Amino acid sequence: MDARPASTRQMIEIYRTSPDGLANCPVRDVVQNVFGKWTSLLVMALAEQPYRFGELRRLVPDISQRMLTQTLRDLQRDGYVRREVFPTKPPSVEYSLTDLGRSMHDSLQHLLHWAAANHAAVLRARAAFDATEAN
Numbered sequence: 590m591d592a593r594p595a596s597t598r599q600m601i602e603i604y605r606t607s608p609d610g611l612a613n614c615p616v617r618d619v620v621q622n623v624f625g626k627w628t629s630l631l632v633m634a635l636a637e638q639p640y641r642f643g644e645l646r647r648l649v650p651d652i653s654q655r656m657l658t659q660t661l662r663d664l665q666r667d668g669y670v671r672r673e674v675f676p677t678k679p680p681s682v683e684y685s686l687t688d689l690g691r692s693m694h695d696s697l698q699h700l701l702h703w704a705a706a707n708h709a710a711v712l713r714a715r716a717a718f719d720a721t722e723a724n
Contacts, residue, residue: 625663632686669686670690
């Protein structure tokens with residue numbers, strides 16, 4: 590039987606009082622890379638089809654080559670993305686989602702749809718907040 594804490598408060602307290610503190614919190618550890626600036630866009634793209642590096646770079650033109658490389662490596666390290674090298678000259682590399690990456694995308698997709706549907710409301714809230722802070 591899984592001994593899960595009954596509440597978020599209990600979970601935080603368990604990890605806060607452990608020898609390593611919140612550094613060992615599984616939610617924090619997993620979620621930190623899922624919500625990187627470029628992660629959601631890359632996962633959305635790779636959920637549709639595998640892409641080569643250059644195709645991803647053109648798909649997300651404002652990402653730097655260095656940041657694309659780092660984000661793909663982070664996603665690969667966490668088991669969400671598979672990197673396949675083909676024996677061509679020059680070698681070509683293709684990125685695709687793993688089963689774990691697809692399961693993460695399935696969960697993330699709800700948040701992504703919510704964000705798109707509520708973007709205008711968030712922008713209005715920001716503008717209202719900024720207007721009151723300026724006074």
